[in-house]
Amino acid sequence: MKTIPYSRQEIDEEDIAAVTAVLRSDFLTQGPAIKTFELALTRYCGAAHAVAVSSCTAGLHLICLALGLGKGDRVWTSPISFVASANCAFYTGAQVDFVDIDPVTGNMDPDRLEEKLASAQRKKRLPKLIIPVHFSGSSCDMVRISALAQRYGIKVVEDAAHALGAFCKGVPVGACTHSDATLFSFHAIKSITTGEGGAVLVKDPTLAKKLMILRTHGITRDAECMESSSPEKWYYEMQELGYNYRLTDIQAALGISQMKKLDDFIHRRRTLAQRYRQLLAALPLTLPPTDEESAWHLYPVQLTEEASITRSALFDKLRTRGIGVNVHYIPVHLHPYYRRLGFKPGNFPMAEAFYARILSLPLFPSLSEAEQKSVVYRLEELL
Ligand SMILES: *Cc1c(COP(=O)(O)O)cnc(C)c1O
Numbered sequence: 001m002k003t004i005p006y007s008r009q010e011i012d013e014e015d016i017a018a019v020t021a022v023l024r025s026d027f028l029t030q031g032p033a034i035k036t037f038e039l040a041l042t043r044y045c046g047a048a049h050a051v052a053v054s055s056c057t058a059g060l061h062l063i064c065l066a067l068g069l070g071k072g073d074r075v076w077t078s079p080i081s082f083v084a085s086a087n088c089a090f091y092t093g094a095q096v097d098f099v100d101i102d103p104v105t106g107n108m109d110p111d112r113l114e115e116k117l118a119s120a121q122r123k124k125r126l127p128k129l130i131i132p133v134h135f136s137g138s139s140c141d142m143v144r145i146s147a148l149a150q151r152y153g154i155k156v157v158e159d160a161a162h163a164l165g166a167f168c169k170g171v172p173v174g175a176c177t178h179s180d181a182t183l184f185s186f187h188a189i190k191s192i193t194t195g196e197g198g199a200v201l202v203k204d205p206t207l208a209k210k211l212m213i214l215r216t217h218g219i220t221r222d223a224e225c226m227e228s229s230s231p232e233k234w235y236y237e238m239q240e241l242g243y244n245y246r247l248t249d250i251q252a253a254l255g256i257s258q259m260k261k262l263d264d265f266i267h268r269r270r271t272l273a274q275r276y277r278q279l280l281a282a283l284p285l286t287l288p289p290t291d292e293e294s295a296w297h298l299y300p301v302q303l304t305e306e307a308s309i310t311r312s313a314l315f316d317k318l319r320t321r322g323i324g325v326n327v328h329y330i331p332v333h334l335h336p337y338y339r340r341l342g343f344k345p346g347n348f349p350m351a352e353a354f355y356a357r358i359l360s361l362p363l364f365p366s367l368s369e370a371e372q373k374s375v376v377y378r379l380e381e382l383l
Pocket of ligand 1: 057161162196197
């Protein structure tokens, strides 16, 4: 029996040809494909600048550095996310805290944020940066989050690892209308892939320049940016302690090719999500809210009280029947590393209740209608 995975990449002959062409060219890395890929991203999202990096995690690290985070600073993010959204703060010496979620969307709850900000201000413990995460590809309420952040003078970075191709009130996620920066991931199972890869989108040219220098050891070769002038042609300057977080041209070529198919991918994901909504309507499941603007990275359902099976048993039984379900996410604060820092069960009750009932069903562009039917059939049988 062939297993239906919960997600998988979409690679066609065009992608393979694009990568092959780079392999036959002069540049495997630091060549022309990076700029072209960055342009494709800025055109799609409407942001002024895109900085391609080796992963979304690397991008999160760099944006934290570029925004000046360090020891003594605080970052707030969502507990329902991949660990990278929070870990990036620690890389800079900053501390992490979380804002509980809206149990319907799984996204950071602006009401909880408002309360927590008011209380933090009284205790003089305001964060320097907030990182909302667009869970499953559906945008957070960025209008409210950015209004609150502005009121307290806090920076906002969107973790849009799930949300390339999504919109927020008619504007593409990545335009940075309500944030200082937006992060994308091109890991194999995200909206588009470069194998591993990521990008930081920003409006501010100074911030973009800083990110570009930090991704390559803190080195600049641009005479205009140098601190000392030298007539020597070989001269370059290391101005900050940066990293090697570059994307390769091999990866960027795949990214350029994948970007051409992004709209088709999202359209297909949306169609499948609408079909799940119809096919699963009668089952004891809470379905994800309809969001016409979502990129549908995941299809997370929640088992309701009426279900006669536990989430754990349902997960195991689906897996043994060849249905590759998954759980997104174990709340970040409950991982041992975070517990050792003092977080514990009960800290973020909405996130913990969400985690107890959530299950991601298979969703990817090439999921066939027959495969989707067999997912639904197994769910009907077990529920
Ligand atoms: C995948 C993911 C990341 C990390 O992306 P990488 O490119 O693998 O580093 C960060 N945040 C979220 C929400 C993710 O899903």
